[in-house]
Each structure stands twice: as structure tokens, then as C-alpha cells.
Amino acid sequence: MSAFEPSSYGVVIDSRRLDMLQGLPKVATEPVVASVLGVSVAHLARLRRDGRGPLSDTGVNGRVMYRRSQVLAWAVRVMEGR
Template sequence: MNEKDRPTAMRTARNDYTAQKSPNHHDSTTGIPKPPSFNGSQLLEAQGMPRTATEPVTAVMMGLSISYLRFLRINGIGPASAMDRTGAVIYRRNDVLTYMHAHTRKGTL
């Protein structure tokens, strides 16, 4: 099945996924990793996040890919995180909301 034969919703979802999967992670002039910017609806959706959540759940709630959330954490520019006793990365809802609020585009609240 080629791209034209797919239902519009499938093409849109695939394009949205592709756009999320390969964001521009670096400032083109300095090469420094840059954090994402969020809008008001993403911030509102993240408020439904559990009190603590694993990396995959947090990525979905923030509207990011897991690899991009991991990229932010590794480069020290993501929300505060911790490891539980099994070694899984976890995020607290308050830390995620604080981070998202600090990186929300003005005029989108």
C-alpha cells in the first residue's frame, strides 16, 4: 500500500510521529542541546499524569518520544528525574509540570 492509498488519519498520525521522532535537538549556531517548547494543551494533558511515572509514561504525557526525553535527561536539560530501586528512571508529576511550565510558549495558556 503506498502513501496515497492510506486513510488520511493514518498519514497524519505517521507524519506526527515522524515529526516527534526527529526534532532538531541542537541550536544551529552553538551546537548546544535545546529544550522543547510546549503549548497550553500539552501542559493541561500532563496534569493528568500519575504522581510518579516511568520514562515511557512521562514521554507520552509530555507529548515527546522516549528517545527525546532520554536525550534531554542525559544532556541535563530535561525535568528532574530519579531512579527507583530496580534502576528504572522515574519522574515526579510536580517536576514535570514545573519543567513544562517553564518551557511553555507564551500566549498558548
């Protein structure tokens, strides 16, 4: 699979998108991560619920938060087809 074909995750990860992910804040909200990944918040939430998305944390206020390091690690796995 080339980096430009949608993965089984429904997300296209290429070097440009990886660069964008590296610009995420250290901890980002679900809408921010979804925007950078080019997917809807609902799609990212579905990946999270199915255990197929980046690892996330729930903040004190109940918001889903993603650590940049976890999003990057997940994106690399997606790029490698794992």
C-alpha cells in the same frame, strides 16, 4: 516564541499539553512522560542526560521515574522560554 512553536528542547508545550501533564500519576515512568510530552523515550532520555529535561529519580529497579510536580515545573519553564 508562541506556545505552538517547538522550543529549543524539541517539545511543544501549550495549555492542552499542560492539562495532560496535570493528569500524570504522582510518579510516572519515562515512557509515560514521553508519551504525554509527545516525544520519543530516546528524546526524553537525551534531554535528561544533557541536564535539560525534567528532574528525575532512579527507582530501586533502575527505572527512571519522574515526579509530576517536577515535570510540570519544567514544562512551565519551557513554555516561558527559560
